[in-house]
Amino acid sequence: xxxxxxxxxxxxxxxxxxxxxxxxxxxxxxxxxxxxxxxxxxxxxxxxxxxxxxxxxxxxxxxxxxxxxxxxxxxxxxxxxxxxxxxxxxxxxxxxxxxxxxxxxxxxxxxxxxxxxxxxxxxxxxxxxxxxxxxxxxxxxxxxxxxxxxxxxxxxxxxxxxxxxxxxxxxxxxxxxxxxxxxxxxxxxxxxxxxxxxxxxxxxxxxxxxxxxxxxxxxxxxxxxxxxxxxxxxxxxxxxxxxxxxxxxxxxxxxxxxxxxxxxxxxxxxxxxxxxxxxxxxxxxxxxxxxxxxxxxxxxxxxxxxxxxxxxxxxxxxxxxxxxxxxxxxxxxxxxxxxxxxxxxxxxxxxxxx
Amino acid sequence: xxxxxxxxxxxxxxxxxxxxxxxxxxxxxxxxxxxxxxxxxxxxxxxxxxxxxxxxxxxxxxxxxxxxxxxxxxxxxxxxxxxxxxxxxxxxxxxxxxxxxxxxxxxxxxxxxxxxxxxxxxxxxxxxxxxxxxxxxxxxxxx
Ligand code: SF4
Ligand code: SF4
Ligand code: FES
Numbered sequence: 001x002x003x004x005x006x007x008x009x010x011x012x013x014x015x016x017x018x019x020x021x022x023x024x025x026x027x028x029x030x031x032x033x034x035x036x037x038x039x040x041x042x043x044x045x046x047x048x049x050x051x052x053x054x055x056x057x058x059x060x061x062x063x064x065x066x067x068x069x070x071x072x073x074x075x076x077x078x079x080x081x082x083x084x085x086x087x088x089x090x091x092x093x094x095x096x097x098x099x100x101x102x103x104x105x106x107x108x109x110x111x112x113x114x115x116x117x118x119x120x121x122x123x124x125x126x127x128x129x130x131x132x133x134x135x136x137x138x139x140x141x142x143x144x145x146x147x148x149x150x151x152x153x154x155x156x157x158x159x160x161x162x163x164x165x166x167x168x169x170x171x172x173x174x175x176x177x178x179x180x181x182x183x184x185x186x187x188x189x190x191x192x193x194x195x196x197x198x199x200x201x202x203x204x205x206x207x208x209x210x211x212x213x214x215x216x217x218x219x220x221x222x223x224x225x226x227x228x229x230x231x232x233x234x235x236x237x238x239x240x241x242x243x244x245x246x247x248x249x250x251x252x253x254x255x256x257x258x259x260x261x262x263x264x265x266x267x268x269x270x271x272x273x274x275x276x277x278x279x280x281x282x283x284x285x286x287x288x289x290x291x292x293x294x295x296x297x298x299x300x301x302x303x304x305x306x307x308x309x310x311x312x313x314x315x316x317x318x319x320x321x322x323x324x325x326x327x328x329x330x331x332x333x334x335x336x337x338x339x340x341x342x343x344x345x346x347x348x349x350x351x352x353x354x
Numbered sequence: 355x356x357x358x359x360x361x362x363x364x365x366x367x368x369x370x371x372x373x374x375x376x377x378x379x380x381x382x383x384x385x386x387x388x389x390x391x392x393x394x395x396x397x398x399x400x401x402x403x404x405x406x407x408x409x410x411x412x413x414x415x416x417x418x419x420x421x422x423x424x425x426x427x428x429x430x431x432x433x434x435x436x437x438x439x440x441x442x443x444x445x446x447x448x449x450x451x452x453x454x455x456x457x458x459x460x461x462x463x464x465x466x467x468x469x470x471x472x473x474x475x476x477x478x479x480x481x482x483x484x485x486x487x488x489x490x491x492x493x494x495x496x497x
Contacts, residue, residue, distance in 0.1 A: 272497070323450065352445035
């Protein structure tokens with residue numbers, strides 16, 4: 001792949017020039033807000049910060065979801081973590097984003113803290129964490145999000161451009177992954193050379209750690225265990241609203257059968273003798289986990305958003321991964337690869353039906 | 355309800371069958387007096403591809419002990435590829451249900467219109483298997 005090495009201090013200039021050279025009409029990038037970082041859509045290059053914000057280990061929303069409905073001609077550049085870019089790529093496949101109008105730039109992610117945790121401990125955590133730092137912080141009771149502990153795709157390798165932070169040092173490599181990415185870098189007049197940011201060994205290590213962490217999470221094993229897990233759920237559907245790959249305009253669970261009131265509720269009660277309220281707790285979560293079974297990128301935004309602190313990372317990413325493994329599908333890895341439910345093989349899966 | 359005359363557990367099975375093959379096979383099983391469990395309720399779909407996995411979830415959450423899905427043999431779907439999509443959906447749903455020990459309550463078979471025997475056999479087997487694993491643990495719960 002073609003790429004260029006930049007000093008970390010040049011990242012701000014790099015982002016600014018994407019706007020100045022009109023490679024994109026706007027950028028969605030992290031910016032500092034008080035003690036924290038959040039995303040902004042920016043058209044004025046002067047509003048771009050130092051550029052180092054892109055690595056700050058704080059998770060607010062999955063920015064891939066912010067591009068839902070971006071089917072206009074004006075071009076947006078999204079600079080975000082791999083799980084966010086992967087979500088955007090799934091949304092492209094779901095026809096919710098016009099790929100021609102989106103320049104997707106993934107950045108290395110070291111693992112993240114919930115944004116409120118980050119804000120409360122900004123000075124201790126800092127702008128970049130490596131594995132030693134993660135251990136040190138853990139000793140102080142500050143742990144990265146569960147979703148990040150079980151993530152094996154934290155090194156930037158998706159989208160049109162990847163920004164790799166070599167060894168956590170003060171150099172980064174900006175590399176093109178697609179023709180769109182390469183023409184963007186060319187437009188910036190960077191002198192491009194062959195760069196290799198594959199990092200196979202590092203990835204294998206991360207995947208191993210992720211697997212172990214996942215194996216140590218509690219398992220369900222029975223439907224009663226799921227019932228207990230969801231016991232406190234108030235069916236507010238926040239987990240759906242923040243999910244980047246839940247995109248239906250009219251969710252079943254906002255309609256009379258899914259969100260029954262008055263007569264519909266009475267009918268349900270009449271069928272079953274009694275109905276738990278708010279209605280459809282299990283039905284909602286079982287349906288949703290099926291709906292995102294191919295496309296869940298494991299970002300953990302759902303867990304962060306739950307007002308009842310249900311650790312949904314143990315449910316959505318963990319359960320959906322079983323389906324993804326069956327289809328040998330990694331959501332967001334390849335924009336050309338169809339979502340498993342939209343295609344088929346004539347001979348397959350017969351051993352999974354009975 | 356859910357018990358036979360001797361007070362034994364009689365599983366309630368909801369069957370979703372496609373109009374062109376498996377529904378016809380159930381019909382044939384009936385007219386040729388093949389025995390299959392009386393607690394089987396058949397719901398006719400035009401094609402197995404019409405099966406929204408939510409139907410299966412809803413049946414289970416409402417207390418069905420088993421859910422059967424029947425369609426034409428692969429390659430013989432009246433709508434050419436409905437059952438190919440159905441197969442992926444069912445496989446995914448069963449993979450999810452497996453994590454909660456509920457996959458063995460859901461079974462899918464391809465049964466053509468002339469296979470009345472196969473339909474009766476499959477339904478008997480299914481009822482036997484579910485008798486072994488017992489009633490749906492969600493049955494009677496306030497959900
Ligand atoms: S279900 Fe949760 S973890 Fe999966 S993509 Fe949606 S918000 Fe992220
Ligand atoms: S966010 Fe939490 S409380 Fe709200 S529907 Fe999801 S699991 Fe239930
Ligand atoms: S019509 Fe029978 S499976 Fe499609």
